[in-house]
Amino acid sequence: MRTSTILLVEDNPDDEMLALRAFKKNNITNEIVVARDGVEALDYLFGRNTHEGRDLHHQPSLILLDLKLPKLDGLEVLKSLRANEHTKLIPVVVMTTSKEEDDLVRSYTLGANSYIRKPVDFNQFIDAVRQVGLYWLVLNEPLPAHWR
Numbered sequence: 464m465r466t467s468t469i470l471l472v473e474d475n476p477d478d479e480m481l482a483l484r485a486f487k488k489n490n491i492t493n494e495i496v497v498a499r500d501g502v503e504a505l506d507y508l509f510g511r512n513t514h515e516g517r518d519l520h521h522q523p524s525l526i527l528l529d530l531k532l533p534k535l536d537g538l539e540v541l542k543s544l545r546a547n548e549h550t551k552l553i554p555v556v557v558m559t560t561s562k563e564e565d566d567l568v569r570s571y572t573l574g575a576n577s578y579i580r581k582p583v584d585f586n587q588f589i590d591a592v593r594q595v596g597l598y599w600l601v602l603n604e605p606l607p608a609h610w611r
Contacts, residue, residue, distance in 0.1 A: 467524035468494045472504040474532050485592035501535025508550050525599045530559040545574040
């Protein structure tokens with residue numbers, strides 16, 4: 464049986480490193496795929512360009528999505544995910560530094576499952592990742608595979 468995959472969509476190398484360290488520190492051993500912009504995230508999810516031929520039956524169990532991304536922002540990624548039959552039910556947790564109320568409202572309107580402001584403090588960041596991992600990968604009951 465395959466382990467669940469997490470898609471981390473993050474363009475900031477420091478935040479990427481912190482997230483990966485936080486997963487490791489919290490013993491989250493799932494496969495983590497990193498996309499560094501919105502186009503790369505959609506290419507991975509839809510099996511395009513450098514990800515052509517990827518098994519599209521093996522979609523991530525969780526997407527951690529930054530909003531402020533190059534090429535295609537996180538809100539556009541979320542809109543594309545929710546418009547596609549094969550990705551519309553994947554849980555998406557927006558993790559962003561944005562304090563804009565409009566970003567929060569638009570994220571939920573477009574179908575985000577959760578919205579988290581990234582803590583600046585490293586220990587708080589690690590705890591936030593631990594809680595996200597615990598809830599979405601352990602406590603949450605995912606849809607059966609045949610529904611995805």
